Amino acid sequence: MTKPRNRKISQKEIARILGVSPATISNAFNQPHQLSANLREHILSECKRLGYHGPNAAASMLRKGKTGNICVVLSDSLSYSFSDPVANLFLEGVADILAKNSLNLLLIPGNDADSPQTNMEGFADGFIFYGAPRDPEIFNRIAALDKPIITVDFDHEPYGSVNVDNYEGAYQLTRSIIGQDTDIAVLGLRLIETDRVCRITPEELLSESESISRRRLQGYIQAARDLDREIPVDRIWTIPFNFPQYAEMAVKEVLAYHPRPKLLLCMSDLIALTAVRVALRAGLKIPEDIRIAGFDGITEAETYHPSVTTVYQHCLEKGHIAAQRLIDGNLQDKSTLETRVILRETT
Amino acid sequence: MTKPRNRKISQKEIARILGVSPATISNAFNQPHQLSANLREHILSECKRLGYHGPNAAASMLRKGKTGNICVVLSDSLSYSFSDPVANLFLEGVADILAKNSLNLLLIPGNDADSPQTNMEGFADGFIFYGAPRDPEIFNRIAALDKPIITVDFDHEPYGSVNVDNYEGAYQLTRSIIGQDTDIAVLGLRLIETDRVCRITPEELLSESESISRRRLQGYIQAARDLDREIPVDRIWTIPFNFPQYAEMAVKEVLAYHPRPKLLLCMSDLIALTAVRVALRAGLKIPEDIRIAGFDGITEAETYHPSVTTVYQHCLEKGHIAAQRLIDGNLQDKSTLETRVILRETT
């Protein structure tokens, strides 16, 4: 493309034209109190007229060593994260706090797949990891930058973190709704590393993992145990992605299982909503024939018909806390947010 | 916070330590073919050992005059755009092409509200406006940068654009499904500037506007007219946001209208899905009592029960085209993507 575009006008040139020093131009933009209001106003309007739209970002960044950008590193691709209502709310929380502090939000996907060479992380002053990146190399790459880091929904020494008490949430939920049921099934999310909808094996059940899903699973199982009930491993399904298509496959398998489970514990509201839909379509009555619970507390779980029992987590607040911590330089603490069981029509 | 962090090691220092010139280090990272494989390998491993993780982004950007980032300017807040499946798919399309070209994706919200001072737009090489920014000032600010721009779903001279033939889609849809119905209602999206769910006035109907919603509305109306049918202005509702809460309010008003409309044309699938849900819950039979159509062709319209008639638009492809155009410097063309009517169970 032929771009005969003239180089943009610089601070120095503006200074020369206006007959002041470059420093004064710089101050007019960055240090208003360093010069008279009159001069400042004059300078700003002249700059506009001459087509100088403020300091060059690169030069400014180079000189100051700061960018004014905070980066949230997602655990997966952009589109996957965007289509997750929970992630959405979290990002909204982060954006709230950043806006209040005149900081911009930068997003980096956590699945390296075909990630660009140009490392965008160079343009951020600090990082919030929202979930462990699917490609662990991304974490290392960014940690090497030696910039402030907060992790959310997972831990990675020696960084500060914000977590949700998934175990306790799952435990309390199960205790609240287990009733007399013995036929319990679990519909998990990414319990194991596979792209298939399937049940997990006894060996896989024993794997030590601190992932969100594992903590929730442990909560379900322990609560059942404490009430002398058992959740057999052959009634634990897992889906690879939090999408209705996968949930639907899994739910159909669950409903086809004999004897049909009376209580279905789903690891996300999205899964639970799908379960409700599929069960209803299959002619089952909820909660008479099957009772279903979700996790997260998204809006739709409340407005759906029937409304879905769930464990509410403070997504927005999680974003607030993570961002505020990063901004305050409070980089050591590890906090855990409480959850709240919400009983609704599906149980 | 006391941060006794040592300044990071620079290219020049590395060069001195390794006994080569800075230029060679630079080449090792950016121009592999400019030096022997041996030396390059040696340099890279030494850099890693010494804690030099590649060129400083700011300095590189300053020197090259490029950032390697392409920015999509959304029409509204991040969270609003993320929760829109159509926007999601578009972004995925853009990201596809950018990744293939080793470019990063930057996102800027289009609602100024409390936008940061630090203008993130300085960090991008080019811009894709996805819908006219809600705050027009953002467009001007970015246009002033004099960098490549492509607009999507709207036009703004003299920039190139990618559009969808909304009028034709709405027209063909209406012709296909209008049948013998005379009681037609429209459920529009942001037809007028208001935050309320309401019907529009005859004066408002006449307003000349090129917005997506208006084009669709014109398509509905003209198709009806061409078949000697009329869509009275008092049966045209509008909602301010593409969220189920608002759609639900509007649908309830529509169903309460007497005589109850037999055909409901919705300007998004999200609205149509809500309409189906509300109508079913109200005990109506679909399509016997009321027929409902959406717009956009999102996945859920297909998988929902009953499946929803809609107008499919090529969201992903729209993203591909916009990004490719920007990269190719093809900044003048205006293209219009065709739509496709998909008839399903709700009609």
Place this chain on the structure above:
DNA sequence: TTGTACGCGTTATCAT
């Protein structure tokens, strides 16, 4: 309140 001078870390160009 305003100006001077220097360096931030890199890469393009040219020379070797």
Place this chain on the structure above:
DNA sequence: ATGATAACGCGTACAA
């Protein structure tokens, strides 16, 4: 294949 040099545009001491 490698090295020397000169910008890129700005912000901050410090001096005036």
